Amino acid sequence: MKKKTLRIITIALLVVMIFAAFSSVFAAPTAKGDATMTLVKDEIASGTFGEQDYGSYRKEKVNFDAAKKLIDIKLTVTNNAPEPKSHEEEIPGDLPGEIVYLIDISRSMSVNEVTINGQTTTRKQAVIDAAKILTDKLFAQNKDLKVGVVGYATSTNDDERGTLKDAKVFTESLVTTKEAVNSVFDTVATTTMGNTTDIQMGLRAAASLFTDSTTAKKYIVLLTDGIPNVAEGVIPTTYPEGSGQQGWQSAYDMNVFNPTKAEVKGLKDKGINLVSILINMLDNELPFSTMTPGDMQTMYEAIGRPISEAGEKPTYLDVSKYIFGTTTKPTTGDVYYIPTDDEIYDYITKTVYDSMIGEPTKKTVVDVPEYVLEDIVLKDYFPANIVANFDKAELIAPSKGTITAEINKADNSITWTIGDLKPQETATYTYRLTLKDTFDSSIIGKNLPTNEKITITYKEKGQDGKPVEDTRCPVVMLDVIPKKVIPQTGENTILFVGLALLATVSIAVVSKVKSRK
DSSP states (O other): OOHHHHHHHHHHHHHHHHHHHHHHHHSSOEEGGGEEEEEEEOOOEEEEESTTSOEEEEEEEEEEETTTTEEEEEEEEEEOOOOOEEEEEEEOSSOEEEEEEEEEOSHHHHHOEEEETTEEEEHHHHHHHHHHHHHHHHHHHOTTOEEEEEEESOOSSGGGTTSGGGEEESOSSOBOOHHHHHHHHHHHHTOOOOSSOOHHHHHHHHHTTSOSOSSSEEEEEEEESSOOSOBTTBOOEEOOTTSSOOSEESSBSHHHHHHHHHHHHHHHHTTEEEEEEEEOOOOOBOTTBOOOHHHHHHHHHHHTOOGGGOOSSOBHHHHHHHHHBOSSSBSSSEEEEEOSGGGHHHIIIIIHHHHHHOSOEEEEEEEEOOOOEEEEEEEEEOOHHHHHHEEEEEEEOOSSSEEOSSOBTTTTEEEEEEEEEOTTOEEEEEEEEEEOSEEOGGGBTSEEESOSEEEEEEEETTEEOOOEEEOOOOEEEEEEOOOOOOOOSTHHHHHHHHHHHHHHHHHHHHHHHHHHO
16 A cells, blocks of 8 residues: 555544544533523514504513523503593573563663662563573573564554554564564563553464474563553543542453463463563552452462451452462463562573473583594414423513413413403513523524514404514523633543544554565
C-alpha cells in the first residue's frame, strides 16, 4: 500500500473521532439553565368592538423576567358605554283638549272697578287677563289644545231677550293658538251687551262650539259676578205704572233659576265639564225677587239652609248655590267662589289650572339607555412551539366569568367565558408562560410569538355582534450560552479509547503489509 493511501486512512479516522466526540456533547436536550431569553417585540393587541365601539379589549405583557425566563400576559375586556341615566318628570293628568271661555259681559262686569297688585282695572278686564295666563299655561301642557270664547248678558233688542241672541260667539270655531285666543280676548274687553243676564243661553251657545271628538276632554269655563235674571222665554218686566211698586217683576224667581240649573246639569250628559268661577257672590238679599214662600222653602231645602236662618228674600249666594252647588257639592263640574276681587288671579291661574290638569304623575325619562355586551367569549390561541416548550399557569384568576383550566390540545387554545358586561364594567385575566426545564434546541435563535391570535365573540341587543380577531402579541427569543468542551470520563472516554485502538490496529496492518513487499 502506498504512503499516500495510508495518510488518507489515518486522517479519516481522526475526523471520525472528532465528529463523534462533538456529537456526543450536543445530542442531549438543551437545559433551561443553559439558555437566555430576550423580549424581541413588546407588541400590544388592542381595539374596540360593537356597533358603537363601546366594547374594548387589550392583550399585553405586564411582566418579563429574563433570569427566570418567564413572561406574564394580561387580557382585559371592558364595556365603555356610559352608565344609564334617567330623571323623574311630573306629567299632568288628563289634560283638557277643548275649552270654551264663557265670559259675563253684562254691565256689572264693566262698571265695577277692582284693584289687583296695585293696579286698578274693571272686573271684566281682570278676568280676561287671568284667562290669558291660564290659556298660556294650558297650551304649554298641550300644544294641540283648542279654545273658543263666548260672551253673554242679554241682547240689546228687547224682542230677542230670552233667546240665543243673549250670547255672542266670538270664535266661529275653536282656535288652536294662544295668540289667536288672546286677540279674541282683546275684542271681548271692548264689547258690551244688554244690562240683564242670561246664563242659560250663554251655556247653550258655549256647548255648541265643541267638536264631535269623543276623546278630547271638554271644559266650559264660566266667569261671572252675577246670577241669572233671564232664561229661555222668560224676561223681566217692570211693574205697571200706578201699581205702587217699582223695579222688575219676575227678575229673580224659579222661572229663571230652574231652566238655568237644568242647563247646567245637562252639560254632564254631553260630556262637558263645567268650571264655574263665581266672583263676589254676596250674601245680600235680592232686590227684585218675586219668589213665593213655597219656592223659597224649596230653594233652602236644596242648599241645606234652615228656614229659621233665612231672610224675607233669598240672597245672591243662596241662588248661586241652588243653581251651581257648592265647592264640596257642585251641581256638576267644579265650583269656585271668589269672595274678593284681589283673589281673581290666584283662583283662575293657579287653583283652576291645577284642577284642570289633574293630579300629576311621575314619569321616568331615560337620558342614557343601558347598553350591555352579552355572552362575551374570548379565545386565546398558542403556537405549537410555545405549548411544547413553555408551561402555562394562571397568575391572577378571572375577575369575571370562567376560564378553561388547561390548554385545549385540539387547537392549542384557552377559552375565557366572560358572560355579560354592563356599562363601565371590566373583566381581567392574567397568566404566565415559563420556559420548561428542558426544551427543544430547534427553537433557539428564532422569534417566538407568545400567541397565535385571540378571538372575541359577543352579542348586543340580543343579536350576534361582528367577531374580533387579533394576531398581535409579545415576541421572545432563546439563545444558548457558549461552553468550553472539557474531556469527560465515562461513555466519551470509552468512545475515544475504542477509536484510538481502531486507528492503531489499522496503521499496524498497513505497515505489515508494506514490509512484506
